[in-house]
Amino acid sequence: MYKELAKYYDLIYHWKDYKAEAETIQNLIKKYKTSDGNNLLDVGCGTGMHIKYFRDEFACTGIDINKEMVEVAKTKVEGVSFKQGDMVDFDLNIEFDVILCLFSSIGYVKTYDNLEKTLMNFTNHLKKGGVLIVEPWFTKSAFWVGVPGMTTYDGEDVKIARLNSTKVEGDLSIMEMHYLIAEKNGYIKHFVDIHELGLFEHDKTLEIMEKANFKSEYLKDGLMKERGLFIGVNQ
Numbered sequence: 001m002y003k004e005l006a007k008y009y010d011l012i013y014h015w016k017d018y019k020a021e022a023e024t025i026q027n028l029i030k031k032y033k034t035s036d037g038n039n040l041l042d043v044g045c046g047t048g049m050h051i052k053y054f055r056d057e058f059a060c061t062g063i064d065i066n067k068e069m070v071e072v073a074k075t076k077v078e079g080v081s082f083k084q085g086d087m088v089d090f091d092l093n094i095e096f097d098v099i100l101c102l103f104s105s106i107g108y109v110k111t112y113d114n115l116e117k118t119l120m121n122f123t124n125h126l127k128k129g130g131v132l133i134v135e136p137w138f139t140k141s142a143f144w145v146g147v148p149g150m151t152t153y154d155g156e157d158v159k160i161a162r163l164n165s166t167k168v169e170g171d172l173s174i175m176e177m178h179y180l181i182a183e184k185n186g187y188i189k190h191f192v193d194i195h196e197l198g199l200f201e202h203d204k205t206l207e208i209m210e211k212a213n214f215k216s217e218y219l220k221d222g223l224m225k226e227r228g229l230f231i232g233v234n235q
């Protein structure tokens with residue numbers, strides 16, 4: 001997943017307002033966090049697009065499973081420690097004040113079993129009074145099964161067209177993404193990237209959060225349309 005596409009990631013998501021999203025997150029941290037430190041961990045941090053807006057106020061660490069994404073983040077965002085690791089079982093041996101898991105990265109754990117392990121792992125990396133903010137993927141009923149998707153980027157030196165199909169198997173959404181990328185050198189590259197994300201129901205997620213020791217709630221109005229946000233405070 002992503003791999004050779006990591007260097008195009010920021011172009012593909014050029015439409016996303018990371019700065020505004022970071023401001024919303026910052027306000028939520030102020031509202032919910034009761035621990036007194038400023039250590040922040042962004043899980044599934046990608047190319048570090050959110051974290052770059054947090055590094056002035058927080059001591060930031062980013063973690064992502066994908067080596068190529070971590071490499072892009074390291075070259076782009078200074079003053080932040082980026083590590084490669086799987087959110088299900090990473091072990092940093094640090095307790096943070098804030099853990100973020102944004103833009104539906106949590107969906108990639110695919111199963112409820114892994115979701116539980118991941119949330120337990122987050123608890124183990126959070127101080128008492130520390131806050132967890134998770135932006136989920138879609139629930140099964142909200143997922144646009146069968147509807148094709150298209151994203152384009154029309155730059156001077158790079159042009160990208162990404163088309164995808166969608167299907168559902170059990171509690172898993174599967175998106176086959178086809179990329180056509182044209183660059184200045186005259187070549188056109190074609191990549192196929194398969195994304196599989198678990199379709200987790202909100203009540204079940206809240207139940208698992210409570211089990212993982214979070215006082216938790218779901219906010220319907222979050223960062224992106226129809227995704228919302230889960231907030232958990234480690235008790």
Ligand SMILES: C[S@@+](CC[C@H](N)C(=O)[O-])C[C@H]1O[C@@H](n2cnc3c(N)ncnc32)[C@H](O)[C@@H]1O
Nearest residue numbers: 044045046064065066069086087102103105108
């Ligand atoms: C949609 S991107 C979001 C990236 C970033 N948070 C953003 O907002 O741009 C999902 C990210 O989750 C990462 N990811 C997927 N599975 C993961 C796992 N098990 N542990 C850690 N990161 C994971 C991917 O490599 C990818 O960078």
